[in-house]
Amino acid sequence: MRLSRLAATLKEPATLRLNAEAARLKAAGEAVIHLGGGEPAGPAPAAALEAARKVLERGEVKYTATPGIPALRQAVARWTERQYGRPVEARNVLVSAGAKPVLMAALASVVDPGDEVIVPAPYWVSYPEMVRMVGGSPVIVPAPEGEVIPRIEDLRGAVTDRTRAILYNSPNNPSGAIYPRDLAAGLVDLCRERDLFLISDEIYRCLVFDGVQAVSPFTLWDGAMDDCPVILVDGVSKMFGMTGFRIGWAVASPAVIDAMNRYTGQVLSCASPLSQAATLAALETEEAFIENLRIALQRRRDILVGSLSGLTGLRVPVPQGTFYCLPDFSAFCRDSAALSEYLLEQAxxxxxxxxxxxxEGRLRISFCGTEEDLVEGARRIRWALDPAAPETCEFGGKVHRRDRPVPGP
Ligand SMILES: Cc1ncc(COP(=O)(O)O)c(C=O)c1O
Structure with a gap:
């Protein structure tokens, strides 16, 4: 059977692969602690559930207009105006089945085969693969050694005649970092100068800590919406913990939205009307839900960072947002895949x-789970990696023995 070249090289998302492995171990009765997750625990906002239920009761579950029901596009426009402080109309909005298909539609709308898309690292796992799926080449621009925020001069230096877009993600998955205002402003200038798109994935925008706010390139664009090079990507998956509803959206110039709409019409038709109704209710009535989640996550961040800090040699940059932390484990092992496997096996x-x-050299650790899991997970990681720790550790009702050394180098 001959599959495509893309199929032969396309990676399974690491996070989904690990979810499957954790589920397998749990089913086998192992006391697994999952610090790899990408969604807040707990139910969706009550108003969202109620709205979806009402649509089901009416039984009118049919196709909607491709870019979303008019009331939801309006609500997203109002939401965006409140968040970013600039006028937005419903015609600037496209709703789709999660931020992932929104990103694909954006890339498909601005990238031709052979074009380059700049991806600052650390990056969210799916970006390079998505660029490849539309026939583009991802150009990875790493942050300086030991850091998690890329430099504007390195990003500028990566632009060529083939560059079409830059993928921007702040607050950042996986580092939890918020990019500084200068970087956002520098990229807006760069896009203006070189006629590039800035695809700004701000799905964690509301989940920020210590009073810090991410300055968005969308706010910094001072030209007309019709010429806006920023394609803003957002959705309900993270801020409302509504991952399974599968709703995301883009806010962009009408020309970009029109192209994304044609693409979405061909591959998706529309997002589910149940989920659109749920999203409308969440946006209109559930802002307090986000604030409660934000406060809970900030507390969990503090617990995780505090619990990991007991391990000598581990560098833990304190996340300013999201629910991920990206500690530097290179003092223990530079091969992060081997280290992650070791921690799953031993701890x-x-x-x-x-x-x-x-x-490389880092592990992404999520703090969206329970506080007990964070404390216990960090305790086991310390035990597995600390050379001075006792040979044995009790968890899941059993005594476990470290039966191999931490993989080198
Ligand atoms: C940075 C980033 N963008 C997009 C997504 C995907 O969001 P959705 O579940 O709405 O497709 C995620 C999910 O992990 C993410 O971390």
Whole structure:
């Protein structure tokens, strides 16, 4: 059977692969702690559930207009105006089945085969693969050694005649970093000068800590909406914990939205009307939900960072947003895939290897789970890696023995 070249090389998302592995171990009765997750625990906002239920009761579950029901496009426009402080109309909005298809539609609308898209590292796992899926070449621009925020001069230096877009993600998955205002402003200038698109994935925008706010390139664009090079990507998956509803959206110039609409019409038709109704209700009535989630996540961040800090040699940059932390484990092992496997095997803790995010030597650790899991997961990681720790550790009702050394180098 001959599959495409793309199929032969397309990676399974590391996070989904690890979810499957954790589920397998749990089913086998192992006391697995999952610190690899990408969604807040707990139910969706009550108003969202109620709105979806009402649509089901009416039984009118049919196709909607491709870019979303008019009321939802309006609500997203109002939401965006409140968040970013600039006028937005419903015609600037396209709703789709999650931020992922929105990103694909954006890339398909601005990238031709052979074009380059700049991807600052550390990056979210799917970006390079998405660029390849539309026939483009991802150009990875790493942050300086030991850091997680790329430099504007390095990003500028990566632009060629074939560059069409830059993928921007702040607050950042996997590092939890918020990019500084200068970087956002520098990229807006660069896009203006070189006629590039800035695809700004701001799905974690509301989940920020210590009073810090991410300055968005969308806010910094001072020209007309019709000429805006920023394609803003957002959705309900993270801020409302509504991952399974599968709703994301783009806010962009009408020309870009029109292209994304034609693409979405061919591959998706529309997002589910149940989920659109749920999203409308969440946006209109559930802002307090986001604030409660934000406060809970900030507390969990503090617990995780505090619990990991007992391990000598580990460098833990304190996340300013999201629910991920990207500690530098290179003092223990530079091979993050081997280290992640070792921690799963010895400590039964799921982490995601940094190599999947262009951040070798680091592991992504999520703090969206329970506080007990964070404390216990960090305790097991310390035990598995600390050379001075006792040979044995009790968890899941059993005594576990470290039966192999930490993989080198
Ligand atoms: C940076 C980033 N963008 C997009 C997504 C995908 O969002 P959705 O579930 O709405 O497709 C994720 C999910 O992990 C993410 O971390």
């Amino acid at each position: 039964r803790v799921v982490t995601v290897p940094g190599v999947d995010f262009g951040a």
